[in-house]
Amino acid sequence: MNREITLTVNGETLTHSVPVRMNLVDFLRHEAGLTGSHVGCEHGVCGACTLMVDGATVRGCLMLAVQADGTHVTTIEGLSDSGRSGALAAAFTARNALQCGFCTPGMIASAVGYIEGGGTADRDAVRAHISGNYCRCTGYQSIVDAICDVIGGDTP
């Protein structure tokens, strides 16, 4: 079964007919051509598909595309193009806060939500916030370093 949806993705209005069972991140990757959001576990645990709907971070795999009808969606591409994630991307690079990079778009989207929500450079609070985003390479230390650098204004 298909249903037509109209939504704004990174500032651009899109109208598509989508299968109702298609989740939002699959729609963004396969229909909208935005492959920055990654698909990991498909049950809301790994955080690789974290993106923003109406300004709030959500799991792209735990929302149907039809549920996003009428919403404003911002993906990692939109965060990057608008400059919202620029300092984080630079800090992740400077701190070696990624290796394979699979978790990075979701990690940065979560970090944007934390920083824009008024999060502080308290390492325990940062760790608690990104506890829903799995990284299997770095051991998180360098990711926490990078996020705290941005909050402290200590960017490369």
Added chain:
Amino acid sequence: MKAPDFDYRRPGDLAQALALLTDGGGEAQPLAGGQSLMPMLNFRVAGPATLVDLADIAELRGVTRADGWLRIGAMTRYAELADIDDVPLIAMALPHIAHDAIRNRGTLGGSLALADPAAEMPAVMRALGAVIELAGPDGTREVAADDFFLGYYDTACAEDELIVAIRVPIAADGWRFGFHELTQRHGDYAITGVAIAAGPGADPVRIAYFGVSDRAIRADAAEDALTGTDFGANAVAAALPHLAGLEIDGDLKASEALRRRYAAICLTRATEAMR
């Protein structure tokens, strides 16, 4: 995996939603925040013929206060509950529920309707003495949280009913609350957890455990032992033996003996904030 195919409906009001559930004859599944239902669909544990998305129903939204009670619309999201400051136990439990991105979508009504025995909110509602408002084809009715949870993912809400709102008493002067849970990782479902509400003086204490049985359960004997005390170390030590009668289950994650030990640890730590 990907979800199986289904029919998707998005009714604009409560009456339409209830009609869709009645027409569905048990094959129609309400969709609230979807933070548990979507994984179940993706795992194909759930395969409803019709999903009835409750997102557009104004009757299920909003938080109001009247006669000492807070009335929370069933579709109120966890992130919105964070703004509630007159029922402290809710705010104490929220940080333990998954992660920000989940709390931005997950709803109170959805959690209670699912009735996961390891979820926080069913126990919080039992500790608070909440009342759950249901609507069905024959009108509305109310069920006490103590009578709502019947077993694993089983509640008093019939297939053709919806939770409309949840009422909880606003905390008056002298009320104290405690909350603690033990998990393997932050945001995971609890291996064992406890929620406690205590009125002033000799008012009854309500203690609800989660993650230990087929539903959130009250610890009646420990409640009696702690009623009228100062929750000091001696009073808590005297109450701990009264947890022996709790019906606790073991599973592959934690044995009954381990959960019983965790139950005592949770009570001790939760009451430290109540002195």
